[in-house]
Every structure is written in structure tokens, then in C-alpha cells.
Amino acid sequence: MPNKPEKSIIRLTLNGEAAEVAFAPHKTLLEVLREDLGLTGTKHGCELGECGTCTVLVDGRPILSCLALGLDMEGREVVTIEGMAANGILHPLQETFADLGAAQCGYCSPGFLLTAKEMLEKNPSPTREEIKEALAGNLCRCTGYIKIYEAVELAAARMRGEEVEPATESIYGLA
């Protein structure tokens, strides 16, 4: 056995709180979050940067945590799905995803939610095409993406202060 400890320690801001974590230095951010910080809300679909499932926000930008090294997070601001609701109040996107059934199995949802959150911060009034473009790196096998678009559009409208309800067509279909 080696004499000195094998783990590295970093400090970061995690979901708005100061955090310190020790981990084997070769670990990805995904592994550090799930295995060393116990934040299992971040999921993995491929661990090769192909599916977008493990997306988290680093310094406000969506990144694939399976391709980021934990060591690179020193001093940075990381937001995971666990940090999206504040004091038990869901983010408007979480509300609309829940209302419309945009989360079916829910496995890809954390990645979609964080990607969409960042998009709405940059662009509060995205078109359907802009939403598709922003979410093109996240795969979902359940929804066909449509309920996700509708949830993002609904949340965007509510975040702009509009009082809107889901469209009848998206819940009951066409007459």
C-alpha cells in the first residue's frame, strides 16, 4: 500500500453551498457527485459524452459531467438537479415538467431540466426551433420530446410573468 493518501481534496460551490470533497484523482465529476458526494440525482446513460443524461451546470454552463474531471472543479460553481429547487419550491421548469408528464421514466429529466434552465436564463422567449437546438444534445427515449418542448414553453411564459395554463391540445389532443 502507498504511504501517502491516494485521494485528492477540492473545494467548490455546490448547489450554492461551500463544499469540500476527497476522491481518487482520476474520477470524473459524474463519479464524484454520485459516489463521493452522494448526489445520485445526476444520472448516466453512456459515460462517453453521447447522451446528455449526466448534464450539470458548471459556472452556469451545461457540461457533461461524465467527460469532466472532478479535479477541474476546484473553485467552481456546480449546480446539480438537487440544487434546482430552492427551499422546497420547485423551479418553474420542474413544475411544468411534472404537470405535463415531460418526465416519464425520469431518468433523462435532470439533464434536460438543467439544460433548459440555462437556455431560459440566456433566452427567456425561445422559439420551438431554438428549444430543439438547445436540447439537441440530450436524448430521451420515452417522450418523443414533445411534452418537453411544451413544458419548456410553458415555464418560459410563466417566468416572463404570463399567467398561462397548458394548451388543451397538448393534454387532451385535438378535437
Added chain:
Amino acid sequence: MTNNFGQNGPKKIIGKPFRKVDARAKCTGQTKFADDIFLPRMLFAKLLRSPVPHALIKHIDTSKALKHPGVVAVITGNDLPIPYGILPVSQDEHALCIDKVRFIGDPVAAVAALDEDAAFQALDVIEVDYEPLETIASIEEALATDEPRIHEYGDGGNVHKRVSLEFGDTEQGFAEADLIREDVLFYEGSTHLPMEQHAAVAHFDADEKLTLWSATQTPHYVHRALTKTLGLAASHIRVIATPNGGGFGGKSDPFNHEIAVAKLAMVTGRPVKITLTREEVFYCHRGRHPVLMWVKTGVKRDGAITAMHFRSMLDGGAYGSYGVASTFYTGALQTVTYNVPRYKFEGLRVFTNKPPCGPKRGHGTPQPRFALEAHMDKIAEELGLDPAEMRKRHLVPAYSVTANYLRVGSMGLGKCIDKVVQGSEWKNKFRKLAYGRGIGIACSSYICGAGLPIYWNNMPQSGVQLRLDRQGGVCVQCGSTDIGQGSDSILAYIVAEVLGIDPFDIRVVTADTDLTPVDLGSYSSRVTLMTGNAAIQAAERAREMLTIAVSEKLGAPIENIAFADRRAFDVENPDVGVTFAEAVVLAESKFGTIGTVGSYTPPRSPGKYKGSGVGPSPAYSYSAAVAEVEVDPETGMVVVDRIWIAHDIGQSINPALVMGQVEGSVYMGLGEALMEEMAYRGKRNVVHKFPSMLEYKSLTTLEMCDVKTYLVEDPDPNGPFGAKEVGQGPLLPVPPAIANAVYDAVGVRIDEVPIMPEKVLAGIRSKAQGKEGRFGLRALPVVAWPVPIRVPTPAEGGDGKELPRVAVHGRD
């Protein structure tokens, strides 16, 4: 049916777009999937998988692996010698191969170590001597190669199963036809690609009880497989299905990794976890069978079918899985959409040295539906009929029995056709759009659960247990597994409707073989119908007890007591009543602890012939789809702009969830139509061509089309509140609607999915050279089909039984 109580009249919950009961957990990262489970002292397991497709195992040496730092245990096939398999007739798998490997990815050893890295590294030092065998890579090769056999059972050589059934005198039917058409089509295999990789955690506790948490759609069958392979009493095994991060049929078999990790937990006395890599998920597979199909149909001038003859050949891959059922399914549901008075089906499934195929969304029916609907489109064209009108003119009547003895209940396909024809402006577009733009239609039907369970018995297919406590709490327990379709929520909505409470007041406990009554699992679109009916029965029994106690308290007649808004009251004097919690206290005071059960057994099928077990269902859902496409004649690229789809749901329990299932089905059908393929490299080594999510093409947001959905509600008497399935059916019409639209766009028939650009281009070029404007195979391999089992149809006065074999031979 005894459960109509509470199903009539206005509904508070049913038909309303409530959130799922677990929606908040799923949107906040709190849902615990199998890989999210971490237990103290937990070990991590990895499987060593075969790098060769077909070989004898001469020797395995695990001694170096056992000495590798961090390794705690290594097991091989000899540690788990008892075979298993999902179907009783196909017990052909071992958790770890013993003397033979059958595909690249077949596991041969399992390692448990202190961490995943150590387990991975130890795999490298396990030595396995393989003696290669000739590989069998395709349907054609399997049919041409009797030796070596991949399995020592089946219907000869490398044929796993051969089926031949004839309903009525098809020769007579063809003789009565004005037109007879034959077509050959191919449907490529595809895989489920759930976002969640399979994972399982096993723990064997000090009291010698085993618990397995697993991402499985079928905890009951995993329980059975563990009982068989581990030599433990069933009462000592508990299987908990964790919420599935997508299933689509891919988590319906008992899996080698589940059994291996359970064994490692027993060997080590410590919790052990296994999580498959994405590459390994491709090896688990159990996906869509590649199917070669030939169909011959006789029709009258108005499109009325006089007889149909359908042949299918399935590439099963290396193991049985659900394959016998899949084979029958490729021939079962042709008869439930358009009237087919005489019908013959011949099907076979072969073994090949590839990952095993099994049930994927639509199980065995998207392939023949693609063939049938493309075929119908060609027939309509030959007859000069509008394909939408021709279909609608010859629909199977509601509440009838088909030639192959499937009992059809409510049948909303006509309404579905009307909706998509109107919505798409079909009449203004069909054969009228500019070259390169096209529109196509297709219809389909799917079962709402299989009439017979996998293990034939007289027990219910679904059980629900309800517990009411004196604080007014209600707990519903059921073996069903939520794979994202919302089955937990369906239980809560139904119980809430019957008891007049809020669905979010209910605690739902599911998919735990220790705590919940058996439900067979989330497959064959059975869950809403079967658990729903069981839940209604359990809730009505509880409601009866509450009603008696409340009626006594209020001094009102029993028939006056109603339940709504968390109250029980006298309908003639609604202000007089008690809270739901008080009603439970009254009932508990009178009867003791309040717990009820409900169960559901499907009605018996009228078919009694050998092979009649596959196809019967309590109800059939119906779908119709129109696709509008743009085809670039220069590149062959097909872009699907929009799909109009109408689905006969019977009655929506929750329309928002129904919409999600329709859209998700369209998505998966679109992916299969355009790009998804489980393809292999090399004729001899049969390596998976691209076991990664980047290379296995699936639709991103940029390829997904616009979807216009119509829900047709035609309640079925067998469904809970009239509900039918929606999880699988709406996938079925999508690939043929697109193929038919491509023909409308560029005049080329692509008789094969996926409809890749090179195939479209080949068809366009062939047509430009004056040859047939078509891409596809011309013939099926020639095989000797068995003498069919002959069954007279209901119209011929048949009783559902086959003719004695003597009479069959006499005819020939």
C-alpha cells in the same frame, strides 16, 4: 363483470390530467433507480464476456483474478449450473456459460471486488480457452446450416420454432378473389436503448434471506428465475423492482447479471452491485427481431379480403427469450383490423450467434403490421381505390370473433381513420402533392395484455391489496412495475376515484415480491387494464365496508351513501356526512382492521387450438396514422414533417399520460422507420457494428417530427372505466405510414425498414432506368413448412378447436 360499481356517472379523477404521483420526485432527482442504491460494505461486480461468437469453453482459469488486489470473489458457470429462461419452453440460458458461448457478449465469469476498477482489471487476468465453432449469422445461414447447432433443442437444426396454422379454407378464399397480390418485406432489428443502463444490487442477510433490487419490468419472473437457479426457497428471496429508467421491453427477461450478482452476494455475505456499461446493454438486447415476411392476399374489387396467407422468419439471436411468443405474434393480429375470413400463417424462428432478440414495444407485431399495411397500400393502388377508404370499408366489426378466434370488443378504428384523414387534409393531398412530397396512411391494433399468463395456471394475472388505516390513510399495494408509463399513478387514480379521495393522499407500494401481491409485470400493455380492474375490485370491497358503517352512523339507506371530496355522505342530503377518515374509523370499529384485496383474471379465449395462447386479449386498442414526408430525390433523404395519429384508448384514465405514450410511441416508430438498426459487422465474427449511443442512431430533437394527436374514446366493457392500452399500439402504424408516404412522394416502394437514404436512392435509380421502382428482397428462403394445424373458422361453424390430425392428413 362485477366491478361496474362506481364506474358510471361523472368522474372526479378518471379522465383528468393529474400529475403522476411520483412526478415531483422525478423532477428533483429524488427517484432512486437501481444504481442509486449504495449499501455499507457493498462490493461491485463485473462480468467477463465472450469475445467470440460461437465456441466451446475448454477451460477457465480464475486463479490470477482471485489474487488480484481488491477482488473478493470470482464465480463461473459451474457455480450456477441450473438453466433458466423467461418461457417454460425455452429454459436455455445459464447466468454464466458453462461449456459453450453463443454470441459476442455472452458472459462466462463474474468478479466481485471492493471497487469497480478492481473488478474491471481482474477480468483481464481470467484465462479462458475457446475452441471456435462455425458461426451462424443470419436467417439464411441458420436455415442452411443444421450443424453445428447453437442449441440442442428446437424444431430441427438451428430452427428454434416452426408454426403452421390455417383458419378456414384459404385455397377456396383465393379462388374467390378478383385480385391476388404477393409481397416480400423485411423489418430490421432494433434495440430498446433505455436511457438507464441495467443495474442490480443483491444482499444476502445474516438470516439467509436474499434481497435483489433491480431495474426490471418483471420482478415476479426474476423471483422465479432466482428461486430456480440459486436453489433457495422462494420464501427466502425478495425481488424489488426499482423504478425503471425506461424499459420498452428490454428489462422483461430475467438476466444473467441479476442471477450472478445474487450468487456473489450469497458467496461473499456482502451487498453486491452490478451496473452494466452502455456497451453491455447492447449485448443484453432482447430487442426487435429482424423478420423476413411474405404476404399473399386475395381481394374482391372493392378491397374485401377473401383470404390471406402470411409467412414470417425471425432472426432470434442466441437464446430463446420470449421468441416462441414473438413468433406467434408475427402471425396473430393480422385479423383484428380488417375482416380476414380465411387466414393461414406459417412462421419460424432461428437461432443465430448474435445477442438474443425478444420483446420490444409492440412485441412481434410492428414487423407484420409494416408488411400488411404496405401490402394493403399496394392492393388499394392496384384496385384504384383510396387506401383510407378501402381500409375503412372492411373493418372488423366491434364485438365479433375473428377467423383465428380473437374476440374483438370495442373497435374505434373507423373513428381513428376519420380523424387523421380530416386532420391531414388527406383528400387534398393523396397523389396530389408535388414530386418529392408525399402522404401515406396506415392502421394497426394491439393487445391490452395477453389472455394467458406465461406460466399457464388458474391464478389471477394481477393482484391488488388495499389497507385503510384509522387516520384515513390508504395504501395500495400491487406487484406492478412503473417503467415511466405511470402505472403507480394509475393505481392511485383508480382507488381515489372509487373511494372519493385525493390520489395524492394515497401511498403506493409496488413491485416488491415481499410486500405486494403478484402482478405479472409491465409487458404486453397489460398493466392499466389488469391492475386497474384489480384495483377497482379491491377499492369497491373497501368501499362496501365503509358504506355499511357510514349508513348505520347516518341512519341513511346504504344505497344513499356516496364518496367524494374526502367525505362519505347521504346523496339526498349531502351536508350530512362524515370525513373519509371518520368513515374508516367507523368501519374499523365495526369490522376490525380494514384491508381488502382485488384480483383480475382475463376472460377465457374462444380459441382452443394448439397455438391459440398467443393473440387473445381482454381488449384491443386501435390506431391510425398519416405521415407527410419530404424526400430529396438527389440524396434519398427522407424527412418526416408531421404525423397525425388517432388512438382508440377506450377511456383515458389520465389524458396527459395517454398523450405522452402516443407521442413516445410515434417517436420510437419514427426511429425504427428511418434509422434504428441493430447491425453487425463481418459475416464470420458477428461483432455488433456500433454498441454505443453515438453510432446506434436514434432521433434527437432535431429529427423528431411534429405530431398531431387525436384520442378516440370508445369505452371497452373489459377495461377499467372502459380503458384500453396506449403504451405500445401507437408505434405500429408509423413505419408503414412513412413507407407509403415515401411511395406517394417519389413513386418508389421501400419494402424494408429502416428506410435509409441509400435504399431510397437505389429505388429511384432503378425506376429511372426503367426497372422496378422498389428496394427490397424478392423472395423468402425456401423451406419445408409443416402440415398446418387446421381450424374451421366461426363462420364455417368451427368451435375453436383444431381438426383431428387424421382429417388433415386425409386432405393432403
